[in-house]
Amino acid sequence: MMASLWFCVLFWGLVAAFLVNAEMKLDCRPDYVTLVWKESRSQADTALFRLGSCFPNSFTAGEAIFSVELDDCNFRRMVTGNNLTYTNELTYSSASGSVVPPSTYPVVCRYDRPQDWYPLVYDPVFNTYGQEDLVFHMELMNDDFSGPAESTSFPLGSLIHITASVEQQNHQPLLLLLDKCIAATTPELQPDSYLYPIITNKGCLVDSKVTRSKFEPRQKTSELNLSLQAFRFAVGEAVFIHCNLVAWDPNGLDKTKKACNYVDNQGWELLDNPSYSSLCDCCESRCRSRKTRSLGSSGSHGVEQRAVLGPLTIIGLNS
Known part of the structure; x- marks a missing residue:
């Protein structure tokens, strides 16, 4: 942005x-x-x-x-x-x-004010965001990611399945990444919003360090599936998941453009090529940012788009 x-x-x-x-x-x-x-x-x-x-x-x-x-x-x-x-x-x-x-x-x-900045658009549960000739999607999915979720309520400890994708149209093949995701109790982030970090530090799934959350193996470069364990956050209240989606040149991965899972007894692992998991080393410190230009710019690598998913509800075990 x-x-x-x-x-x-x-x-x-x-x-x-x-x-x-x-x-x-x-x-x-x-x-x-x-x-x-x-x-x-x-x-x-x-x-x-x-x-x-x-x-x-x-x-x-x-x-x-x-x-x-x-x-x-x-x-x-x-x-x-x-x-x-x-x-x-x-x-x-x-x-x-x-x-x-x-x-x-x-x-x-x-x-x-950047010329391509627009206010956050909110639609419940399923979102579509357009930028240039790219169209971004986020959606709650069923257990095998074959269709939409049948419910927006999730018992504590169960898995919330989320898919993010980009329609590329006339562009070269792109890799879809989730740069950052946080859960909040409001559809727009406010100073007093109650927050829970999910993905931080430019693609590090920090929630995978303490839960069963993980990026699933890719089926398409233009899609990214996330299984998120329902966490003890705002139980019984409306929850919104705010994410920054990135469509990126597959050959341009670095410490600021990546998808990293934490694997027990192994450490951080790069989803798309574990042999380059050193790109995830910065997940324990700070992964430095670099500028992202529009895909319409000469020599550019990718474009970012913010999205929000919700409301969904996390149900306590005694509910």
Whole structure:
């Protein structure tokens, strides 16, 4: 989404005490933000700083460092005219009895609105999204992926079968990937949305580390099937699964364009070619982003599209 953006940083006015006591360096990149807070008050515990809902990636006695994606940490997105603005707060939660008071500082990144950006479209259960001459699909499926699911209610621990696909039409053969998926209690992500990570870090199925969730073997390069174990999340409530779909050049796989399962006693494995599972090594740290251009651009490799699936319901064992 952020591929064609130039970026700049906008700081809102801060109180004089902030300017005297600390320094904040904010670097707004196309897909992520790096924030370094340097604290001069010796009594302040830098581990107590938060960027939205995120803890510092690292901290010392006088410094807290955050490196996070714009889709994380409860960043709020606002589109006005040709501007796309992400806002958040850096907060300090003072420990009991501390002489350093709690505080909040605004964090703002402003970009040019990308020409191909459109608001999220929501339809229940089955979604179709078009971009250029590509058409993306997501759907709940039955147990063998041969047809649509007969129910949108899933007992805790059962498998939720999801298929994602892209109709390629006049394009060269493409590989369909799920770049990121999170479960939420709202059809549109809000700062107060209750969230559960499923796929993060550019194609790492993190849920497979703790459940039976897995990417299924491919039948077509243009399709990707996911078996997701119904997790203890918002049990009995409406759940929506938000995903970023990527149609990509099959010869262009790297650490930012991949599908990785976690296999017990083996570690991370690349779905499409296990002999190149080293591409999944970054799943335990950070898989660096790179720009994604439109397939209509010269020398480009792929295109991304956001989608949402739901509502579905996870049923408790005693329900």
